[in-house]
Amino acid sequence: MIPDQRETPTPSGTDKFDDDQYPAYTMGRAADMLGTTQNFLRSLDETGFLQPQRSAGGHRRYSRHQLRLAARVRELVDNGTGLDAACRIITLEDQLHDAQHQNHTLPTTD
Template identity: 75%
Template sequence: MIPDQHAPATPAADKFDDEHYPGYTMGRAAEMLGTSQNFLRSLDEAGLITPQRSAGGHRRYSRHQLRIAARVRHLVDEGTAIDAACRIISLEDQLHEAQRRNASPQPSD
């Protein structure tokens, strides 16, 4: 049977577009980032990234989390300590969120 190209996407297919879907194992995530699994564990321990866990307890990462990890890795590669890099990324994200909120139209009283 040939699948209908015009049929609606399956719920599983929708996950490919979800940047928060935990589709990457720790090994694959480390490989993609060019780093070690210990590096990813340290981000979890620092509380910057909290990967979801599989039924067997294995960490699973989303594309969003991998982008954060790549930002930390860049700082670490430049000589920043990992704990400081995690703090920098956290503060940058807080600043960007505050700027986004301030740029949004405010309701008038």
């Protein structure tokens, strides 16, 4: 599904807060920002869609990128799509976007 964010190195110093992949948000803060429950975020972790980093104490930490993905899933779920289907739709949309970007950057043969 979505690549594991645990393997992404983060910059040091103040740059880490500009890094879209930096796990800056606790589960409670993430849920508040999304207007959802912590259980919703746990369910995204259980499906394997999001794999938040863990603090030294084992608490989930989310990046801005992960919060955007969760918001997209939540929108689909709020409109009646099942959680597994919503996760799959977002994954496929991202794969399509990546493929289109890759095709756009390929040299043309005239």
